[in-house]
Amino acid sequence: MDIEETRLPGIGLRHDFVTRQGRRIGVISQKNGARELFMYDPDDPDSCRAVIDLTPEESEVVAELLGAPRVIERLARLSEQVEGITTEGIPVTADSPFAGRTLADAQIRTRTGASIVAVIRGDQVVPSPGPDFRFQIGDKVVVVGTEEGVHEAAKILGGG
Amino acid sequence: MHTTRLLLELGAVIFSLGVVGRLAGRVGLSPIPLYLIAGLAFGSGGLLPLRAPEEFFSTGSQVGVVLLLLLLGLEYSASDLVGQLRQQAPVGVLDLALNGLPGVVFALVMGWGPVGALAMFGITAVSSSGIIAKVLYDLGRLGNRETPSILSILVLEDLGMAVYLPVLTAVLAASGASAAVVSVAVALSVLGAVLYVATRYGHQVTRVVAADSSSEVMMLRILGLALLVAGAAEGIHVSAAVGAFLLGIALSGEAAEVARPLLEPLRDLFAAVFFVFFGLSTDPGQLPAVFLPALGLVVAGIATKMFTGWYAARRAGVGPGGRLRAAATLVPRGEFSIVIAGLAGNSIDPRLGPTAAAYVLSLAILGPLMPRAIDPLARRAARRARDKAVAARAAALPA
Structure with a gap:
């Protein structure tokens, strides 16, 4: 296009x-x-x-209506299409050691090889969050990687 | 007693501007011609001559020019200007040359001499970017394919004015030919230096002016700086208007975004004062005498602008419908023509002001109506072009 x-x-x-x-x-x-x-x-x-x-607010709403479900849809399709790759939405709970800390602190990619591709907060989607992104309790962190990597990431973020 | 009279008269003028402005907005007209008419009506020899607020209008109109040009400069970044200049320079040169020509011929025929010709060149050449931007927005044409061509002509004209105004100011102020040459040289080198600083160090200038503070303090600081720069520019014959314009260009990014909404209401007030003042200082008794010649100038001005718009759109690969729309959209003249006529004042010929007033009145009223009127024609032209393309494709297919 x-x-x-x-x-x-x-x-x-x-x-x-x-x-x-x-x-x-x-x-x-x-x-x-x-x-x-x-x-x-x-x-x-x-x-x-x-x-x-x-207005700026209205265009954000339109972007979300058009864009947000697409991100999730695409992720869902990705995990179906590519064998060996898993996607998971990992909730940040009150037990998580990284609630209130930044994405860089968690070092998910270095430690597990999996990548954080988006964070779902309430009904908003933050696509490709930067290293300064700060996790909050209630966030859902969308991680893509090998099954092992994603599992590992879930342990780190969940504090388990 | 004086205060009572001043406030009453000032209030009456501003209130009536508000009333006519609202009416103008309803029927899709620019308020500029109505401000001019109000000025003519309240001036000496008009229907309702007012005395008391003359001083306020005289000072206010100077501030109005500075604010008009400052806000215009804030719309553009230096890179916008340089980029347009690189890509569209031939169109800009054609636009100014073709549209200035009727003014030059007119001034020479009227016997106003070379300085008069220089002033009339500017008055007839420059479209009103304010009126045109509003028309494009109101008619929902910002997305149209011909719109970038129209906008780039406006940008180049504004940039052209940054060269033209210092030249005119220098020529008007100089007593002899050699003094004029020196003034022009000084004006142009200052202009070059400021543009260079604006493109190179715009961010630093911005940082100094816009260091974080509350909005009213920021408004005062930018307004004060604009007046200082304008005054200094006037002092070296670069013209106050150009000083303000260049400051606007030099301020970029966030500072421009913050400054614009703060200064807009001030600009609207003082620009109205400026147009009224021009009307006040124009003798309406002179209007009938210049009416017929000005009418000829208006017809020529419409024709040359339409050709420019048509050519620019065609050059950008726009279809016939869009070319017609571009042609009709460029017609309005307004603030710049009045700024130039105001600079020239009565020093060249007492008929110049009334001629400019009649010219801008006609084109600021007709101008915004033309793009609306041409719409059905443009639609038909576009449909015909499409049908022809379809027929050609069908003919090319083997039977």
Whole structure:
């Protein structure tokens, strides 16, 4: 899929692409955080038929609706597709030694070879959290790796 | 007594601006022409001449120019400007040359001499980025394929003004040809130095100005700095407007984001004061005399801008519908033309101000209506182009 990026001086950035069905859709990211979602007119591919203004909060909701289930879906499919790789959502409980500590502290990849690909917090998904990410009680840490590695990671994070 | 009168008159002017501004917004017009009309009505020789607030408007209009240009500069980063200049320079040169030409010819025919021609060049050449950005937003055209072409013309015009205004200021201030050459040289080297510092050390400038503090303190600091820079720029004949514009460009990133919403309400107030003041200092009695020549200038101004828009969109590979839309969108003239006319003042010819007022009034009213009016045409052109492409593809297929 080809995503076209265009600078709009004074306004922000525009990204657009053509769907498999031949419709062009795009998003304008304004400097102040507002987003515009638009669909091009099939009769005149240079102009827009529908434009929806989104505040920063609203665009986050749309992104989540479109994106969050996809992350989990993709992970589920990944573990089915690739033999020898396991995915698991490991809960951070009150017993966990890493509740309140950072991802770097846990050294999951060095110690187990497995990777933390996302953290699910409430109904939010944090994809590829950085080393400064701080775990909280109630988080679900999505780990991908060999069965052994994931098991090991669950022990470290669960404090078992 | 004086205070009573001042407050009453000032209140009446600002309140009526609010009322007409709201009406303008309802019918999709820019408030600029209405501010000008209000200024003409309240000025000497107008319907309701006011005396007391003249001093406030005179000072306020200077602050208005500084804020207009500061906020314009904040919209752009130096890398935006340099990038556009690299990719689109030919379009920018064509735009300024083609659209400035009618003004130059007009001034020479009217006998305003070379300085008058220089002023009229700027007045006719520059589109109103404020009005156009608003039209694009209101009509939901930010995503359109022709929009980047339109925006890059606006950017290049604004950048062109950063060169043009110092030249005009220097020429207006200089007493002889050699003094003018020296002033222009000084102005251009300062301009170059500031642009260089802005692209290289923009972050440091930003850090000094925007060190964390509460928002009202930040507003005062940026406003104060803008006035200081503008004053210094005016002192060396670079023009206050350009000083403010360059400061806006030099401030980048987070500071620009924080400063913009803080300064916008101030800009709206003082820009309104600026337009009213221009109306106040223009004698409405002169308008009928310049009406017909200005009308010719308006027709030429529409034609040359439409050609520029059409050409720029075609150059970017946009279809016929988008080319028509780009052509119609670029027509409005506004704040810059008035800034230039205000600088030139009555020193060139007493008819220059009224001509500029008539020109901007017509194009600021017609301009925002044209993109709406051309929409059905553009739609039809796009459909025809699509049908032709389909037919060509069908003909190419073996029967």
